[in-house]
Amino acid sequence: MSSSKEQTSISQVMCFLHEWDQGSKTVRSRMLRDFLAKNTGKTCPELELEFAQVASLFLARLTAWIRLTYMFGSCLDLQLRALGVFLSANSSHQYMIEFLEVGGVLTLLEILGQDKLKEEDKTEALHLLQIIANSGQKYKELICESYGVKAVAECLAKSEMEGTQGTAAALLESLAHGNPKYQNQVYKGLIALFACTLPRAQQLVLQILRIVQPIIKTAHHSIVEPLLNLLRSLHLEVQYEAIELITELMQSEVRPALLRGLVAFLKPAKERKPKHKILDASAKTIRILAQRSEEISKELISLGVIHHLLYAMGNQEHADAQRQASLALEHFVRMYPVVEEHVRRAMGSTLFESFMHNADELHLSMDDIQADILQSNKVNISCVLEEQISDS
Incomplete structure (x- = not known):
């Protein structure tokens, strides 16, 4: 660039900055729209060329204006x-x-916590945090050190816009990768999100945990109870993701606790009324797990699953639970002769033949007497029978 062109360019930039410094909100908004129209997608060298090698002067002004006005939402989308x-x-x-040296990360995180701001602005703030996180490990650590995991998780839990939820979820996933110092913090933050009430947020968190769990390697026992409780969800997409995560956790140290919880759900304590969704989902999960692993099948039998499945089959208040329990029991009966023997004895020949003929629809033809027989069953496969199963 010739000296005269340089002078012209510098003069134009100085006029631009002067106009900015003297401009009202309306003037600055117009200047930002022009800036976006001309410079979106440009590289750093191209921006420097546009601003006569002093683009940082405009960045500093823009950052300062954001910090002063973000709480009011004034032009925040353009900013x-x-x-x-x-x-x-x-x-x-x-x-x-x-940007980071002037507290940029804290400003973006504070935007997430402002209840009065538009969801679109929070989504954009999350997008910028994602750009920062993707720049390397030290940037992810900076976000986490600034209590970013808590801020992003709370934004995800409160937002009702799918765009904001998805961007927040992607950021949490990013913070778990290549961030060994804080990956457990992210992991625990995700588990805490199970308690949120938004089905879409729960679904996203479950999906992320399926990706993050292999990175963490060790499953924390705090995941067991809230994960099992998600089987109570009335939303099938949440149930599906919960079952998938439970299945993947069968290779971890929380497997015994998860199996015990699933079996216990089939026959809730007398002081609380059973919810059909937890009965339905737990029986379905047990069937899926048992079909995928003979070892898990044996563990479930040792936990008394046969007794509890028979009990659930007799619960005529919950047809879906009856059906799922029947299908799960059918797997065990067909797999282990010793289970077949005890189930036949508990049901009686007539009901057992109907069960083996069509387990899927047995509940449709079951009468009150048969249901009572199932719920009063005393099936208890002893250690001797467990040894028989092990030898089969």
Whole structure:
């Protein structure tokens, strides 16, 4: 660039910055729209060329304005999108450093916690945090050190917009990768999100945990109770993801606790009324687990699953649970002769023949007497019978 062109360019930039400094909110909004139209997608060298090698002067002004006004939501969408031009520009390391040095991460995290701000603005703030996190381990650590996991998790739990939920979930997943110092913090934060009430958020968290669990390697026992409770969900997509995560955790140290919990759900304590979804889902999960592993089948039998499945089959208040329990029991009966013998004795020949003929629809033809017989069963496969199963 010739000296005269350089002078012209510098003069234009100085006029631009002066206009910004003197401008009202309306003027700055117009300037940001022009900036976005001209510079979205540009690289760092291209931005420097546009701003006569002093693009950082505009970045500093933009950042300062965001910090002063973000709580009011004034032009926040334009501000964050303009900031994104700098942070997402190729070779933008210097811009990133300048933004972080003035507390940029804290500002973005604080935006997430402002109840009065628009969801779209929070989504954009999450997007910028994702850009920062994707820049390397030290940036992920900075976000976590700034209580970022808590802020992002709370945003996910409260947001009702799928775009915001999805972006928050992607950021949490990113923070779990390549971040050994804080990966357990992210893991525990995800488990805590099981308690949120939004089905879509629960579904996303379950999906992320299926990805993150192999990174963590060791399953924390705090996951057991809240994960099992998600089987109570009325939303099939949440149930499905919960069952899939339970299945994957069968190779971890929480397997015994998960199996005990599933069996216990089939026959809830007398002081609380059983919910049909937990009966239905637990029987379904038991069937899936047993079909996938003979070892797990044996463990379930040792936990008294046969007695509890018979009991659930007799629960005429919950037809879906009856059906799922019947299908699960059918697997055990066909797999182990010793189970078949005890189930036949508990049911009686007539009901047992109907069961073996069509386990899927047995509940449709069951009368009250048969249901009472199933619920009063005393099936208890002793250690001797467990040895027989092991030898079969």
